[in-house]
Amino acid sequence: MYEKHLMICGATGCLSSGSNLVEEALVEELEKHGIRDKYRLVMGGCPGFCEVGPIIVVYPDEVFYCRLKPKDMAELVEKHLLEGEIVERLLYKGPDVVVPARFYDTIPFYAKHKFNVLRTSGIIDPESIDEYIMRGGYRAFTRALSMEPLAICEEVKEAGLRGRGGAGFSTGLKWEFTNKAPGPKKYVVCNADEGDPGAFMDRSILEGDPHAILEGMLICGRAIGADEGYIYCRAEYPLAISRLKIAIRQAEEYGLLGKNILGYDFNFKMNIKEGAGAFVCGEETALLGSIEGKRGMPRPRPPFPAQSGLFGKPTTINNVETFANVPLIVKEGGVLEFAAIGTEGSKGTKVFALAGKVRNTGLCEVPMGITIREIIYDVGGGIKRGKEFKAVQAGGPSGGCIPAEQIDLPIDYDSLNKAGAIMGSGGLVVMDEGTCMVDLARYFLSFTQKESCGKCTPCREGTKRMLEILDRISEGAGVPEDLDTLDSLAASIKDSSLCGLGQTCPNPVLSTIRYFREEYEEHITDKFCRAGICKELFTYRIDQEKCTGCTACARVCPVDAIKGEKKEPHEIEQDLCTRCGSCVEKCRQDCILVVPQGREADVSN
Amino acid sequence: MCVEVETVLPEIDLSELDAIIEPYLGRKEMVIPVLQKVQDHFGYLPRPAMEQVSRRMRIPLSRLYGVATFYAQFKMKPRGRYIIRVCKGTACHIQGSPKISGRIEEILGVESGETTDDLRFTLEEVACIGACALAPVIMINDDPHGRLSPDGIEKILEKYS
Ligand SMILES: Cc1cc2nc3c(=O)[nH]c(=O)nc-3n(C[C@H](O)[C@H](O)[C@H](O)COP(=O)(O)O)c2cc1C
Numbered sequence: 001m002y003e004k005h006l007m008i009c010g011a012t013g014c015l016s017s018g019s020n021l022v023e024e025a026l027v028e029e030l031e032k033h034g035i036r037d038k039y040r041l042v043m044g045g046c047p048g049f050c051e052v053g054p055i056i057v058v059y060p061d062e063v064f065y066c067r068l069k070p071k072d073m074a075e076l077v078e079k080h081l082l083e084g085e086i087v088e089r090l091l092y093k094g095p096d097v098v099v100p101a102r103f104y105d106t107i108p109f110y111a112k113h114k115f116n117v118l119r120t121s122g123i124i125d126p127e128s129i130d131e132y133i134m135r136g137g138y139r140a141f142t143r144a145l146s147m148e149p150l151a152i153c154e155e156v157k158e159a160g161l162r163g164r165g166g167a168g169f170s171t172g173l174k175w176e177f178t179n180k181a182p183g184p185k186k187y188v189v190c191n192a193d194e195g196d197p198g199a200f201m202d203r204s205i206l207e208g209d210p211h212a213i214l215e216g217m218l219i220c221g222r223a224i225g226a227d228e229g230y231i232y233c234r235a236e237y238p239l240a241i242s243r244l245k246i247a248i249r250q251a252e253e254y255g256l257l258g259k260n261i262l263g264y265d266f267n268f269k270m271n272i273k274e275g276a277g278a279f280v281c282g283e284e285t286a287l288l289g290s291i292e293g294k295r296g297m298p299r300p301r302p303p304f305p306a307q308s309g310l311f312g313k314p315t316t317i318n319n320v321e322t323f324a325n326v327p328l329i330v331k332e333g334g335v336l337e338f339a340a341i342g343t344e345g346s347k348g349t350k351v352f353a354l355a356g357k358v359r360n361t362g363l364c365e366v367p368m369g370i371t372i373r374e375i376i377y378d379v380g381g382g383i384k385r386g387k388e389f390k391a392v393q394a395g396g397p398s399g400g401c402i403p404a405e406q407i408d409l410p411i412d413y414d415s416l417n418k419a420g421a422i423m424g425s426g427g428l429v430v431m432d433e434g435t436c437m438v439d440l441a442r443y444f445l446s447f448t449q450k451e452s453c454g455k456c457t458p459c460r461e462g463t464k465r466m467l468e469i470l471d472r473i474s475e476g477a478g479v480p481e482d483l484d485t486l487d488s489l490a491a492s493i494k495d496s497s498l499c500g501l502g503q504t505c506p507n508p509v510l511s512t513i514r515y516f517r518e519e520y521e522e523h524i525t526d527k528f529c530r531a532g533i534c535k536e537l538f539t540y541r542i543d544q545e546k547c548t549g550c551t552a553c554a555r556v557c558p559v560d561a562i563k564g565e566k567k568e569p570h571e572i573e574q575d576l577c578t579r580c581g582s583c584v585e586k587c588r589q590d591c592i593l594v595v596p597q598g599r600e601a602d603v604s605n
Numbered sequence: 606m607c608v609e610v611e612t613v614l615p616e617i618d619l620s621e622l623d624a625i626i627e628p629y630l631g632r633k634e635m636v637i638p639v640l641q642k643v644q645d646h647f648g649y650l651p652r653p654a655m656e657q658v659s660r661r662m663r664i665p666l667s668r669l670y671g672v673a674t675f676y677a678q679f680k681m682k683p684r685g686r687y688i689i690r691v692c693k694g695t696a697c698h699i700q701g702s703p704k705i706s707g708r709i710e711e712i713l714g715v716e717s718g719e720t721t722d723d724l725r726f727t728l729e730e731v732a733c734i735g736a737c738a739l740a741p742v743i744m745i746n747d748d749p750h751g752r753l754s755p756d757g758i759e760k761i762l763e764k765y766s
Pocket residue numbers: 162163164165166167168169171191192193194195196279280281282283284285317318319320322425499500501
């Protein structure tokens with residue numbers, strides 16, 4: 001028996017802040033005191049709060065230590081583990097708490113959380129099936145085995161679960177279609193391709209709770225009459241893949257995968273396929289093609305995968321988070337519990353990857369219908385460095401931005417659609433006054449343009465033309481007609497593209513024009529980028545009144561373009577300046593101003 | 606700026622290739638896993654290896670290249686000892702990843718997708734690596750480096766020789 005469990009976050013966020021070094025130091029300290037075997041150390045799933053990593057949670061005491069350094073481990077071991085005293089110094093401290101917070105329930109970041117999908121992530125050892133089972137795992141699957149397949153579909157429908165991977169289609173209905181499709185061979189496919197380049201919740205679920213995905217897929221297999229499943233996972237997620245493999249092996253050993261599972265007339269085989277880096281393979285028909293070993297090109301629908309999917313057989317394809325929700329619904333009493341959370345049309349919780357210019361970044365799971373304000377100010381702790389909130393991008397490259405005026409918009413499928421964004425997979429990127437909306441639109445479009453598979457002309461050529469226009473605008477060569485041309489190109493691409501990639505990729509452009517038209521016009525007519533992003537359209541000037549001559553900017557400038565005596569206002573030599581922005585980051589007085597080119601000396605600006 | 610030099614390619618040793626292909630013979634749908642394994646072995650997909658895969662798996666070379674060039678993961682040229690992957694995800698972009706890649710390009714004299722002449726570094730882009738909280742982020746081989754600013758890059762690169 002172990003005295004305590006120590007969960008060390010081993011997800012990418014904490015690894016980048018050095019959690020592996022912290023673990024090494026911890027092991028060393030434990031060994032030094034000869035108490036290594038009294039404690040169970042688990043490099044576990046992500047507790048979500050990446051901003052304050054590396055994180056260690058000590059169980060059963062439930063103490064949350066954060067921002068750890070290897071040298072803190074001596075104190076943690078000596079004080080907490082040996083003397084039973086909490087190390088105050090290493091608890092969460094922030095502008096939003098008065099006393100250092102000890103655990104989840106007192107840390108403001110977690111206050112609005114509703115842990116459903118992430119119920120065990122960061123708590124159990126993802127590589128142990130026993131810990132999953134101890135917390136009620138595979139109970140829903142056992143129940144499903146004793147149910148009529150169509151009754152399972154009915155429960156999932158009744159709970160109101162909608163797909164978490166994109167369009168938000170009713171999961172129960174999708175299952176019912178596949179169930180009713182004729183044929184003895186059917187497949188379950190899990191879409192773990194997570195293509196949105198600003199989102200990582202599927203990865204966290206895969207790494208933190210792989211058995212929940214297997215259980216969801218097994219229940220689906222029972223409901224639609226499939227005996228084989230594929231998990232299509234991005235190759236960029238090696239840890240997720242290795243944990244899935246371990247989970248599959250364990251489930252096989254426990255007789256939860258294989259033939260005549262738990263004595264029922266039900267067989268199931270699980271396979272993993274690694275993606276090879278193509279965004280379009282997240283689209284369901286392209287993904288199926290890729291599993292079959294082809295180029296991942298979408299094909300027209302109908303026929304939908306429910307009729308003719310993998311290898312031409314009826315197939316249900318769902319997203320990772322969708323599957324992770326399923327055991328919660330199919331367990332005893334789960335339907336009502338699930339449907340009690342959320343709004344009329346959007347039930348349950350959603351996991352969001354909160355990133356960008358908010359103070360607290362990380363993963364958060366909140367009830368559907370929460371407002372943007374609550375996410376940004378309560379969960380996110382407000383905007384970094386006291387800047388103005390400008391907009392939030394929801395739904396990645398297929399989504400759109402929502403401006404500050406709509407901060408009280410509830411986040412659910414239908415409200416987001418109305419505002420010109422989408423739920424997508426749940427990436428939320430927060431932007432402040434230092435984000436240029438033209439650049440943002442250009443960024444997303446250059447992403448989709450590169451990832452367009454080239455099969456259909458509107459998407460292949462149309463995105464190229466739109467990108468050329470945006471490039472021109474951000475280089476200062478835009479003309480007033482450009483906005484109308486963008487509008488009409490966008491409309492035709494949306495109308496006539498073959499798959500969801502083309503049909504949605506104009507959204508970021510359309511929504512930024514809709515809400516930030518004056519910023520486009522400023523780029524086109526005044527040749528000015530007020531955010532200081534489009535390099536040709538601004539210069540820097542040091543505010544001579546405010547500058548204290550601290551020399552921080554001069555020291556950081558990689559091209560030595562900043563001149564000035566200590567304690568005297570500094571100046572920028574415009575010929576040398578490459579507008580890399582290093583000085584802006586360093587200046588604590590905020591005295592480096594973004595001004596139109598040719599107005600460097602104009603003090604009245 | 607890229608100086609033209611004769612790069613002497615190391616002799617390609619195909620002796621272990623058959624063992625890699627063996628388990629997948631007759632299973633054309635497994636072509637992507639085969640290419641992944643081949644690339645794991647050589648670091649990229651050398652032409653002679655592709656020819657052998659084509660013969661052994663009875664897949665026309667053109668189809669094989671069709672698949673290989675579709676996916677960003679597959680590389681047709683040898684790569685450097687250290688692969689620098691600059692995250693081009695949304696969070697990293699708005700926190701200034703273009704400035705980071707600009708600075709790296711300046712220091713190494715190569716553009717994204719290229720390898721330095723001494724085969725030390727290859728510069729690539731990736732979409733979100735899941736460390737958005739620490740944006741902007743780069744990975745050098747398996748080490749993530751977060752919260753970067755353009756002026757700190759040189760020091761980091763020096764650590765990899
Ligand atoms: C271009 C494109 C990319 C997509 N990428 C993903 C993805 O990375 N992950 C995902 O789950 N769904 C993605 N989808 C949505 C899938 O096509 C599909 O709708 C989804 O996997 C269905 O699962 P759900 O009903 O559980 O949401 C993408 C769609 C398009 C058009």
